[in-house]
Amino acid sequence: xxxxxxxxxxxxxxxxxxxxxxxxxxxxxxxxxxxxxxxxxxxxxxxxxxxxxxxxxxxxxxxxxxxxxxxxxxxxxxxxxxxxxxxxxxxxxxxxxxxxxxxxxxxxxxxxxxxxxxxxxxxxxxxxxxxxxxxxxxxxxxxxxxxxxxxxxxxxxxxxxxxxxxxxxxxxxxxxxxxxxxxxxxxxxxxxxxxxxxxxxxxxxxxxxxxxxxxxxxxxxxxxxxxxxxxxxxxxxxxxxxxxxxxxxxxxxxx
Amino acid sequence: xxxxxxxxxxxxxxxxxxxxxxxxxxxxxxxxxxxxxxxxxxxxxxxxxxxxxxxxxxxxxxxxxxxxxxxxxxxxxxxxxxxxxxxxxxxxxxxxxxxxxxxxxxxxxxxxxxxxxxxxxxxxxxxxxxxxxxxxxxxxxxxxxxxxxxxxxxxxxxxxxxxxxxxxxxxxxxxxxxxxxxxxxxxxxxxxxxxxxxxxxxxxxxxxxxxxxxxxxxxxxxxxxxxxxxxxxxxxxxxxxxxxxxxxxxxxxxxxxxxxxxxxxxxxxxxxxxxxxxxxxxxxxxxxxxxxxxxxxxxxxxxxxxxxxxxxxxxxxxxxxxxxxxxxxxxxxxxxxxxxxxxxxxxxxxxxxxxxxxxxxxxxxxxxxxxxxxxxxxxxxxxxxxxxxxxxxxxxx
Numbered sequence: 001x002x003x004x005x006x007x008x009x010x011x012x013x014x015x016x017x018x019x020x021x022x023x024x025x026x027x028x029x030x031x032x033x034x035x036x037x038x039x040x041x042x043x044x045x046x047x048x049x050x051x052x053x054x055x056x057x058x059x060x061x062x063x064x065x066x067x068x069x070x071x072x073x074x075x076x077x078x079x080x081x082x083x084x085x086x087x088x089x090x091x092x093x094x095x096x097x098x099x100x101x102x103x104x105x106x107x108x109x110x111x112x113x114x115x116x117x118x119x120x121x122x123x124x125x126x127x128x129x130x131x132x133x134x135x136x137x138x139x140x141x142x143x144x145x146x147x148x149x150x151x152x153x154x155x156x157x158x159x160x161x162x163x164x165x166x167x168x169x170x171x172x173x174x175x176x177x178x179x180x181x182x183x184x185x186x187x188x189x190x191x192x193x194x195x196x197x198x199x200x201x202x203x204x205x206x207x208x209x210x211x212x213x214x215x216x217x218x219x220x221x222x223x224x225x226x227x228x229x230x231x232x233x234x235x236x237x238x239x240x241x242x243x244x245x246x247x248x249x250x251x252x253x254x255x
Numbered sequence: 256x257x258x259x260x261x262x263x264x265x266x267x268x269x270x271x272x273x274x275x276x277x278x279x280x281x282x283x284x285x286x287x288x289x290x291x292x293x294x295x296x297x298x299x300x301x302x303x304x305x306x307x308x309x310x311x312x313x314x315x316x317x318x319x320x321x322x323x324x325x326x327x328x329x330x331x332x333x334x335x336x337x338x339x340x341x342x343x344x345x346x347x348x349x350x351x352x353x354x355x356x357x358x359x360x361x362x363x364x365x366x367x368x369x370x371x372x373x374x375x376x377x378x379x380x381x382x383x384x385x386x387x388x389x390x391x392x393x394x395x396x397x398x399x400x401x402x403x404x405x406x407x408x409x410x411x412x413x414x415x416x417x418x419x420x421x422x423x424x425x426x427x428x429x430x431x432x433x434x435x436x437x438x439x440x441x442x443x444x445x446x447x448x449x450x451x452x453x454x455x456x457x458x459x460x461x462x463x464x465x466x467x468x469x470x471x472x473x474x475x476x477x478x479x480x481x482x483x484x485x486x487x488x489x490x491x492x493x494x495x496x497x498x499x500x501x502x503x504x505x506x507x508x509x510x511x512x513x514x515x516x517x518x519x520x521x522x523x524x525x526x527x528x529x530x531x532x533x534x535x536x537x538x539x540x541x542x543x544x545x546x547x548x549x550x551x552x553x554x555x556x557x558x559x560x561x562x563x564x565x566x567x568x569x570x571x572x573x574x575x576x577x578x579x580x581x582x583x584x585x586x587x588x589x590x591x592x593x594x595x596x597x598x599x600x601x602x603x604x605x606x607x608x609x610x611x612x613x614x615x616x617x618x619x620x621x622x623x624x625x626x627x628x629x630x631x632x633x634x635x636x637x638x639x640x641x642x643x644x645x646x647x648x649x650x651x652x
Contacts, residue, residue: 085570086569089567090567090569094567104562106559108271122567
């Protein structure tokens with residue numbers, strides 16, 4: 001566990017010695033073997049590990065999509081490790097914003113409608129929903145693409161819509177799972193710049209990746225191997241996407 | 256999430272697959288239209304037939320030989336003895352409060368005029384036969400009591416019989432051969448249209464006594480009695496029983512108009528239900544079509560379900576979304592089906608001889624059955640969707 005860089009920062013989410021076992025085609029798999037770590041308010045942390053390390057399982061549990069076999073998951077001071085799927089859905093809606101590798105936008109649906117989706121399930125009324133969705137899209141630089149269907153947008157734009165969707169509910173954590181995995185390098189840098197920018201504005205970001213360089217966009221890297229935390233490192237030479245952007249050839253700006 | 260949102264999401268999903276939605280609805284459309292149309296035909300026929308019976312007057316009674324149990328399909332034994340004209344005379348003499356006692360005999364034969372011939376039903380009655388048979392003469396007269404007593408060879412023609420045998424000329428006074436015997440035409444009737452006793456327009460009417468002689472029959476098939484007062488019908492019925500019991504024991508049955516009506520209503524009602532049931536089966540098949548397409552839709556949209564769950568959709572939200580989609584299909588199909596069924600019934604009633612009557616209960620039954628089919632067949636696919644694990648659903652390719 002890392003030392004606190006800004007001492008009073010509040011713990012948003014904490015896992016306490018969690019394990020996860022499941023059966024896959026009759027074989028018992030032990031994906032996590034006692035993982036304890038915490039995410040603090042406003043920090044940007046990477047969970048890094050090769051495939052098969054258990055990082056996806058950890059991400060599912062941190063993202064409240066799954067429950068640990070043993071151990072506790074504490075979100076905003078509440079133990080959520082034994083809540084029902086429906087209760088978890090409500091908490092996801094309120095506290096977690098997802099950014100997936102493959103964007104996962106609804107097809108044939110406008111950018112704005114996609115961003116409104118979490119608000120629909122939060123029971124926010126139509127006008128308020130539109131206002132907040134437009135604000136979130138403006139925040140990721142897509143204020144002029146509100147009515148575009150998701151399949152009319154480039155990969156980078158789709159991922160930015162997904163980020164806007166993750167933001168729209170003012171979540172405790174934005175959980176980005178390989179957010180640049182399906183993007184060309186320029187779009188990838190743009191997306192990372194947005195995530196870093198949002199983090200600078202006080203939003204907590206958890207980045208899940210297998211890529212060391214992507215992981216080093218965060219302040220802290222938690223390395224996972226064989227279902228255990230291998231190391232926790234403070235990143236001293238953070239990759240700053242905004243700087244990388246400036247170094248890119250000043251050709252057409254993708255997006 | 257509220258219902259309005261669920262409905263909006265469901266309708267958008269249906270609109271996204273217009274051709275598929277329409278084809279799926281087709282099953283329900285056909286089912287609902289068939290229910291409405293067939294029930295409309297059943298009801299229309301029932302209305303027309305009962306209207307005809309009621310038109311005869313409510314104080315008629317039909318006495319037939321043999322025992323008939325309570326409604327349709329009741330116990331029946333074939334009559335061991337038939338009535339005779341004397342029985343009718345006896346009733347006329349011994350029962351008070353009767354306007355008319357009509358012995359009736361029917362048979363079919365060939366009518367010939369010159370080289371024209373026609374297969375006709377011959378109806379034999381007495382001079383009061385107009386109580387049961389048509390009485391709207393175009394020309395001529397009905398046969399008289401004296402002609403009944405004398406068994407005269409006189410005949411009154413139904414309109415079709417008159418037109419076919421005597422095209423473009425007045426048949427009154429002409430000769431006609433029935434069952435090899437020559438008769439004089441004394442009158443003919445206006446067209447009546449199809450009736451209870453079959454096509455009354457192609458019938459010919461002769462005195463019952465004449466008929467017995469010409470056809471060598473010594474019995475009659477039915478005695479029709481008209482009570483003077485509809486209120487005293489039960490009293491009259493008892494008197495008739497009192498007169499006939501010593502002669503026939505229990506081997507006769509009196510049908511009052513009300514009973515005949517009830518019997519026919521039962522029969523036609525059963526027929527209507529049967530038609531509705533057959534049509535209902537097609538509605539059920541339509542429902543299975545909905546379930547089929549909803550299952551396809553759920554597996555196609557597994558990823559969408561995963562996304563929705565990830566951003567906070569609960570079991571109930573997904574369940575209601577898909578149930579509403581299925582119900583949307585069936586309700587829209589139901590509405591189109593009602594329009595088509597109703598329109599079809601109207602067209603049929605207007606342009607074909609088949610009477611139709613669209614009843615509110617048939618429409619509402621078809622509609623709610625369709626909606627129910629949507630719920631019933633939509634719940635399973637929707638439940639399947641709602642139980643998907645968000646992690647698996649998001650990984651689904």
